[in-house]
Amino acid sequence: MPVPRVIIDQIKRLLPPLDGSLHKGQSGRVGVLGGALDYTGAPFFAAFSALRFGADLSHVICSPTAAGAIKSYSPDLIVHPILNESSTSDQVKPHLQSLLSRLHVLIVGPGLGREPYMQSFARLAINLARQNGMYLVLDADALFLIGHDLSIIKGYRRAVLTPNVVEFKRLSEQVGVDPSTPLGERAGLVSKLLGGVTVLQKGARDIISIDTTGGEADLAKSHIEAKGSQNEQAQETIIVDVEGGLKRCGGQGDVLSGSVGTFMAWGKCYEDGAFGDGTLPISRVPLLAAVGGSMVTRAASKRAFAKEGRGVVTQDMLGELGPAFAEHFGAEERGGGKL
Template sequence: MPVPRNIIEQIKQIIPPLNGTLHKGQSGRVGVLGGAMDYTGAPFFAAMSALRLGADLSHVICAPTAAQAIKSYSPDLIVHPILKEDAPQDRVKKELDSLLSRLHVLVVGPGLGREDYMQNYAKMALRLARTKAMFLVLDADALWMIGQDLSLVKGYRRAVLTPNVVEFKRLSEQAGVDPKSVPAEQRAAEVSKRLGGVVVLQKGPKDLIATDTTGEAASLDESGIRHVLDEESQKVKEVIEVDVEGGLKRCGGQGDVLSGTVGAMLAWGKCYEDGAFGDKSIPASRLPILAAVGGSMVTRTSSKRAFRVEGRGLVTQDMIPYLAKAFAENFGEDLQAGERGRL
């Protein structure tokens, strides 16, 4: 089933117009926290994907052992090698606090690893981001991290989780979701409910993007988005299936590309929320699910396009040059953005 047209129209509203009215930074400033000695590709893929989708600035916050490699991949990335294993915690916290204040969204997890010092820095950054009401994308070893302590993200509805099959199974178990009593197509929403309404992007043959919130108006909103209401407990569920065609080769870093595209769209959402463009008719509570759907659509389409060229030999780096074309295929040519107006 195709993504509902009204969802696509809402996503278009948060896309920055290319009409010369915005200055540098008003189309999104993205941060990616990850990158230790053994993992340098993943944070690069996430950060570069955000840039290639259209974010203005992309920062990588990493360990010194990863910084030189990441810098060598592209001069377009701004690399901050501040996650030093033996650095004083107060100093790193101060540097992180200053850096996060300049960003619209933080992507945590690509190349993070599970070393204690990197996990501790990720927790520190997540807590700081929450105090600043930043949008968050949590992937890879950040999902492992929150699985050890669900309170890190519970109830924070400005977060998007992007688990793959293995990560989703583990997270479901950690959240107490019984696969025997919850149908497969409802598990993402159930995980969201157990985590207090965060958006869950369950990756698979078809991506499922779900949220289950409490205490919100339980009705059809003005745009006609369908909500499923549990009258008894006043819970609002929304599940969107993205069946956009993807490539037949699922390369190892495709999830990092997804993290970057969702991050870029969340950064656009933050700019939209701040009034940089548009009329702000979309409530901030909808921005995470819209960004998740948009990022999924673009990533799957870029995979399809790259696979048609590379076939079995497809690697993650092949996908990134197709992100702009994938964006145009789903949301219209960029040259028309200025003429499109706010839909």
């Protein structure tokens, strides 16, 4: 089942024009918070994917133990080693505030780990991002964090969660979804019970769902409303079944996070009036970003697998993001609704 044409057209309206009218930064400033002693590849893949996707600037906010390795991977990334285990949240807060004020989106989770100090800094960053009205992508161990305190993200409609199969099962249980609920309805219920947060359920097909009612009813009522969503328009669900590669390897989810984050950064640029006519409702941005990021990431995976086969690694996908983007959204898109 192809993604509806109306969704594709709306996604294209978020593309920054390539006509020389924008200055540096108006095609997206992306931040990735993650990277501790044992995890340096994940934040790199997320941040560098954003650049290959088309963002102007990509920042990595990490611990000093990870900074050297991440800097060595690419000189294109701006690395901030401010998440020091010996620092308190009060000491880190002003540095985070300064950084976040310069970004359009914050991706939290790739390479975050579960050390208490990294989890604490992630919580602080999410709270600051919410205060600033930033777009958020939460993946990996950021999902572990919010699973223990749903209030961190509940009701924040500028966020996209990107759980894999295991993470989605755990999150569904944590929010109280009945395990007998049909698989196709679960993402919508998770969105509802989290107050309208967009959910990108990764799998053989990616299921992207957002609850549009704004209510936080109990599970029984929400289940009934979910079943009647086609008539009541309480939820919107898009299934992305673009063919991907046949080999899964660690890091592909980080590429997805960077791709979704870039679309959200473009949405913020659109919202700020950098391009476009301003007629696309901003409430559409998280859903559109999730769909667009999913489509391109899956296509890049397929292209990389076609070249490398069983030996494919995530790094092989980075060079395929541009061609995969062109495959679905055009090689010479002018963006801003001028197609």
